[in-house]
Amino acid sequence: MSLSSEDSPLLGLQITASRSKVAKNSRNNKSEQRKNMIWVGVMSTACILSLLVLHRYRKSGFNNPTPQRTLNDSAFDKIASPLSEELLAKLNASAKRHSHQVPLYAKVQTLSYQIYTGGAPAYILDDNDNIIKRNEECINLNSYGLPEGTSDLDLQCYLGLDDTAEDVSRRLSIMSDAVNRAYDIADPDETTLKIFLAPEFFFRGKNGAFEFVNEEYEESIGECSDICHILKGLENIVADERFEHWLFLFGTVIGSEKLPKKDNYDYQFYNFAPLYKGFNPATSKRIGKNFIVPKRYVSNIDFLTPLRHLTNRSIAMELLDETDPSVSATLMNPHLVGHKRYDNEMWAKYKDELSSLGYNMIEYGWFYMDGIAFSVEICLDHLVHRALMTYMADVVTGSKTRVPSSANDSVEWVGIPRHQAQISLVSSAGMDIIVASLALANGGHIYLQDGMDGNTPVQTTYGTDECQPNEYEFFGGSQCVKRTAVVSATDVTFEYEHNLNFTDYAVYADKNWKDVVDSIFSKELYEPRLTVYDPVNIVLIDHGDV
Numbered sequence: 001m002s003l004s005s006e007d008s009p010l011l012g013l014q015i016t017a018s019r020s021k022v023a024k025n026s027r028n029n030k031s032e033q034r035k036n037m038i039w040v041g042v043m044s045t046a047c048i049l050s051l052l053v054l055h056r057y058r059k060s061g062f063n064n065p066t067p068q069r070t071l072n073d074s075a076f077d078k079i080a081s082p083l084s085e086e087l088l089a090k091l092n093a094s095a096k097r098h099s100h101q102v103p104l105y106a107k108v109q110t111l112s113y114q115i116y117t118g119g120a121p122a123y124i125l126d127d128n129d130n131i132i133k134r135n136e137e138c139i140n141l142n143s144y145g146l147p148e149g150t151s152d153l154d155l156q157c158y159l160g161l162d163d164t165a166e167d168v169s170r171r172l173s174i175m176s177d178a179v180n181r182a183y184d185i186a187d188p189d190e191t192t193l194k195i196f197l198a199p200e201f202f203f204r205g206k207n208g209a210f211e212f213v214n215e216e217y218e219e220s221i222g223e224c225s226d227i228c229h230i231l232k233g234l235e236n237i238v239a240d241e242r243f244e245h246w247l248f249l250f251g252t253v254i255g256s257e258k259l260p261k262k263d264n265y266d267y268q269f270y271n272f273a274p275l276y277k278g279f280n281p282a283t284s285k286r287i288g289k290n291f292i293v294p295k296r297y298v299s300n301i302d303f304l305t306p307l308r309h310l311t312n313r314s315i316a317m318e319l320l321d322e323t324d325p326s327v328s329a330t331l332m333n334p335h336l337v338g339h340k341r342y343d344n345e346m347w348a349k350y351k352d353e354l355s356s357l358g359y360n361m362i363e364y365g366w367f368y369m370d371g372i373a374f375s376v377e378i379c380l381d382h383l384v385h386r387a388l389m390t391y392m393a394d395v396v397t398g399s400k401t402r403v404p405s406s407a408n409d410s411v412e413w414v415g416i417p418r419h420q421a422q423i424s425l426v427s428s429a430g431m432d433i434i435v436a437s438l439a440l441a442n443g444g445h446i447y448l449q450d451g452m453d454g455n456t457p458v459q460t461t462y463g464t465d466e467c468q469p470n471e472y473e474f475f476g477g478s479q480c481v482k483r484t485a486v487v488s489a490t491d492v493t494f495e496y497e498h499n500l501n502f503t504d505y506a507v508y509a510d511k512n513w514k515d516v517v518d519s520i521f522s523k524e525l526y527e528p529r530l531t532v533y534d535p536v537n538i539v540l541i542d543h544g545d546v
């Protein structure tokens with residue numbers, strides 16, 4: 001069943017019988033117009049860039065005062081009427097077709113990639129002289145700023161290369177080093193699913209985001225944008241016989257887009273995780289292997305507040321050549337100006353295009369892969385219980401939400417697993433596993449990989465936070481927790497076990513890691529390494545009828 005907006009009641013896209021025809025027709029029109037407007041340049045270069053297409057498509061609507069919108073938006077308006085019989089029957093049918101319920105794997109092994117992805121500190125302590133000095137990594141970048149809500153001493157800069165294409169290729173190569181290292185140390189057993197988990201912000205440029213380039217420029221280079229190159233590069237990594245039994249969550253990509261707004265510029269912001277199932281190109285058709293997991297909530301530390309917006313500029317004046325025009329290129333901090341969510345709405349509208357480019361959206365934080373129920377969250381989304389909230393909202397609205405289930409080169413749309421997730425994944429920067437956010441099946445495991453806390457010792461505390469006297473807290477850059485339920489006549493509780501069954505491996509054995517990450521990631525914090533967990537049994541669940 002192909003991806004379509006009708007199947008997502010939680011998005012408010014509830015379509016009555018007559019409207020559903022409208023929607024279908026407009027989709028057909030849309031694909032025709034799309035051929036004219038977009039497809040000819042893009043598909044012929046075999047550039048698999050969903051976002052590029054979406055962006056260009058949307059932008060063309062944006063620039064026209066009387067936009068030639070191919071979608072009749074009013075057909076997609078939220079409507080209050082209940083689901084039509086037709087849609088109910090359709091959902092019922094798709095629920096019954098859920099044939100991916102037998103897990104393909106008996107065990108799972110997570111290989112977590114510890115690499116510092118935060119901003120580089122502008123000032124560092126010189127160990128020899130015990131004095132505070134400027135961090136050379138930031139010099140000449142002029143992309144200084146403060147994470148919101150931190151003190152003046154936390155001034156940071158974004159790292160990256162001026163040539164963003166070169167920057168992307170360096171980041172891909174650093175990712176590839178870790179993937180290859182992971183392959184060498186992973187459990188070779190084919191019945192063990194391997195999960196490669198990277199932290200948030202792995203892909204963000206020297207101004208805090210990769211820009212969606214404007215149409216004219218794009219046409220002039222006639223090819224892929226930076227974000228297109230990231231996705232293509234990742235697709236190439238996973239299209240490898242070696243990775244047939246691997247799932248990859250490649251951290252996140254930060255994108256921004258300048259929007260003309262009167263005479264000034266405004267921005268849209270995107271933060272999403274590319275998620276892939278590896279495959280053997282000789283035997284697999286690559287269907288249902290590529291996913292985009294959009295992050296929903298903007299955190300106060302997702303972006304630096306750039307120097308030009310700081311109230312006290314004197315703290316950093318000495319760092320700057322004020323005449324350098326690149327000072328103004330650093331993105332504004334969306335959170336600080338009240339922009340609390342990422343601008344993901346357009347993806348929801350253009351799911352068909354995503355789908356035709358081989359990507360599926362994981363919009364509710366839930367998916368099935370090879371018969372295994374997963375939840376996936378990015379950083380703050382975990383703290384605000386996104387997967388758990390969706391689960392509960394789905395239950396109280398009659399379990400009509402549909403999420404992708406991928407196996408055997410096909411995708412089905414099925415209900416959210418009633419028993420919650422067999423495996424939960426979190427990619428973050430500055431986040432820990434939060435007990436209150438867990439949506440795990442009985443005996444299931446959650447894995448979190450952080451991009452800032454890699455030098456925090458792994459540990460668990462109970463009740464040390466006065467505000468949460470009965471709560472567990474978990475620390476460390478890689479975290480894994482197993483939750484089991486205890487239900488007796490006199491007690492109902494969950495038990496949590498911090499999984500300490502792991503081994504750390506250096507990523508670079510034969511070279512100096514600082515040379516490899518130079519100018520891309522900070523060398524001042526910690527060495528990249530892989531935290532490799534012992535394989536654990538995938539807990540078996542009864543999926544129920546949806």
Ligand SMILES: *[C@@H]1O[C@H](CO)[C@@H](O)[C@H](O)[C@H]1NC(C)=O
Pocket residue numbers: 022072073074075
């Ligand atoms: C869009 O849909 C609405 C209601 O379905 C209809 O009244 C309107 O004429 C349509 N507009 C276009 C441009 O097709």
Ligand SMILES: *[C@@H]1O[C@H](CO)[C@@H](O)[C@H](O)[C@H]1NC(C)=O
Pocket residue numbers: 085088089092
């Ligand atoms: C959905 O399926 C169940 C059993 O498979 C059936 O009892 C029910 O009537 C169906 N509902 C609709 C709206 O078709």
Ligand SMILES: *[C@@H]1O[C@H](CO)[C@@H](O)[C@H](O)[C@H]1NC(C)=O
Pocket residue numbers: 099100101102103104370371407408
């Ligand atoms: C995939 O297909 C094989 C053979 O057709 C089948 O045995 C297996 O159960 C399927 N896997 C899933 C997860 O549906």
Ligand SMILES: *[C@@H]1O[C@H](CO)[C@@H](O)[C@H](O)[C@H]1NC(C)=O
Pocket residue numbers: 152312313314315
């Ligand atoms: C600005 O920062 C400098 C250096 O940290 C500090 O000495 C000064 O008091 C600050 N000014 C204000 C108004 O906060």
Ligand SMILES: *[C@@H]1O[C@H](CO)[C@@H](O)[C@H](O)[C@H]1NC(C)=O
Pocket residue numbers: 481482497498499500501536
């Ligand atoms: C860690 O390993 C031990 C010994 O194999 C096992 O009993 C325990 O359940 C494992 N812990 C987790 C959280 O998987």
